[in-house]
Amino acid sequence: MDSPQRPPLAHVFRGTFVHSRPSEPMEILHGHLLGVDDSGTIVFLEQADQQDQLAKKWGFKLSDIRELSNHEFFMPGMVDTHIHAPQYSFAGTRVDLPLLQWLTTYTFPTEAKYTDSDFAEEVYTRVVVCTANVIYLFDNIPEILSFIFIFSPDKFGQRAFVGKVCMDMNDTVPQYKESTADSVKETERVQPVITPRFGPSCTEDLLSALGNIAQARDLHVQSHISENEEEIKLVENMFPAYQNYTDLYDKNKLLTSKTVMAHACYLSEEELKLFSLRGAAISHCPSSNFS
CATH class of the missing domain: 3.20.20.140 (Metal-dependent hydrolases)
Structure with missing residues (x-):
């Protein structure tokens, strides 16, 4: 059976991500990958060591990844x-x-x-x-x-x-x-x-x-x-x-x-x-x- 068709990715980012959870007011995620589909939905946020598996699953090339610099990070919008x-x-x-x-x-x-x-x-x-x-x-x-x-x-x-x-x-x-x-x-x-x-x-x-x-x-x-x-x-x-x-x-x-x-x-x-x-x-x- 063919695997279900996944929506194409618009963006893949690698870097540091900061957010909050009920159990942790500030969580800092170093070395993570974030994928966003064409509709603007975040479809994954995983550790960077999962890069090869994610690329295969979501059909992106390593050259598609946009790397944040050391002084940059992502956070949720206000x-x-x-x-x-x-x-x-x-x-x-x-x-x-x-x-x-x-x-x-x-x-x-x-x-x-x-x-x-x-x-x-x-x-x-x-x-x-x-x-x-x-x-x-x-x-x-x-x-x-x-x-x-x-x-x-x-x-x-x-x-x-x-x-x-x-x-x-x-x-x-x-x-x-x-x-x-x-x-x-x-x-x-x-x-x-x-x-x-x-x-x-x-x-x-x-x-x-x-x-x-x-x-x-x-x-x-x-x-x-x-x-x-x-x-x-x-x-x-x-x-x-x-x-x-x-x-x-x-x-x-x-x-x-x-x-x-x-x-x-x-x-x-x-x-x-x-x-x-x-x-x-x-x-x-x-x-x-x-x-």
């Missing part, structure tokens, strides 16, 4: 679970104000500049080149800019979960908000991450509509929660019918096993239990939380 592409232009600066004042003074005016497609493409390309291999991305997308960013990851072999930021309440910068209908319509065009900006920027109608989209299409969800105490009080005043901030998302079908919520600095024990029950995740963002 996954950034929370990044705002439009804010990358001032990353590491403008940290002198609390959240709500920071949004109105710096963030909203900067994000409004992204109607300039040249400016947007330049910043978004830097995001893709300089950040992680896989990103959960918050973006503000007036039509054409969505495509500029969505296709940028493909140029560099990066994977991205791109979410259109939804915000139908923003009286501080009136020109930088959208109607509930437009927000829902634009969200339906961009997949796969449903992205309400945060509780205070969305009406209950918008949150409900976004939750329905997420449920109907089994999509990922990302947003912010409990970043500072002023924000929590604002949510309590705006949505008194809900038990707490987490309940607001949960009742609107936005807290699921595919949800990533940023910050979560002040969640109660009750809220943490609900996160656990739903299987939702938290992106802690330590540098932002401490600033």
